[in-house]
Amino acid sequence: MAKLVVYLICYLILGISFAESLLAAPVYTWTDESGVVHYSSTQDSKRAKPAELPEINRGEVLIKKTELVSCADHGGIDCQxxxxxDGSVICYDGFRGATARYRFTCASPKLQITDVSELSQDGSFRVTVxxxxxxxxNSPAVLYTPDQGxxxxxxxxxxxGAFEVAEFLFTAKNSDIPKEKVTIAQLNVVCANCP
Incomplete structure (x- = not known):
């Protein structure tokens, strides 16, 4: 926090000291005897006159607000x-105006742990994915990381399969029987073609 205050004070001091240089100073121009045109911020020559320069302004660029269109109202994404x-997805009803990219949406499965059962008498439990x-x-696996071991x-x-649910079973051995219900934080789901 103290560093932040120091940085802010330094920026404030720099901003005040350079504020004068940020203002547009007049520019003078003159042509010497050999026909060379000179520009300067000081009026060094008696022939120097204020230069007619275009006004410096910021460009007003209009940024078009993009509207993300999904397949939610069109039956969902049809990866098949x-x-x-244009590389976007096609919806189940044939709509082709969705903004989701096929390459990122349909190239790999997305596995989620939806339920972890209570521990059974023998210490086993089931995980629904x-x-x-x-x-x-392909080759899905649920990995359990016990507190020890x-x-x-x-x-x-x-x-x-696509949009399917599967169950994984942990069969306890004497050395690794969980003492309390397993949480999702102790589980990790992976597969061969998962990102």
């Missing part, structure tokens, strides 16, 4: 239809 000519994209997830991979399917 491929990309539009949802694929929220229309790309199949190495990371453990849960058993589950080899693929999760």
């Amino acid at each position: 239809a491929g990309s539009d000519q 949802r694929n929220s994209r229309s790309v199949e997830a 190495p990371e453990v991979s849960l058993s589950g399917p080899e693929k999760i």
Whole structure:
């Protein structure tokens, strides 16, 4: 915080000291005996007259506000239809004006942990994973990181289809039985074609 105050004071002092130089000073022009035109901020010659220069102003650039159009009102994104000519997605009803890029939306699955069950008597638990994209997830894995010990991979399917849900099972061994309910923070979901 103290550094910020020091920086602000330095900028204020610099701004005040250079404020005079920021104002537009008059520019003088004259032509010498050999026909060379000179410009100066001081009136050095008796022939120097104020120069007629265009006024310095800032450009008024109009920035067009872009409107993001989604497939929400058009049945969702249809990744099976491929990309539009401009590289955007095509919606299920055939609408082609969406702004989402096919390359980023449809090239990989998106896996989310939606539920973690309570611990069973033997210390096992189930994790529900949802694929929220229309790309199949290959070799998905749910990794559990216990409070102590190495990371453990849960058993589950080899693929999760587009918009499908899958369940992964942790079978406890004597050494790694969780003492309390596992949280999502202790789990990580990955797959071979996930970003």
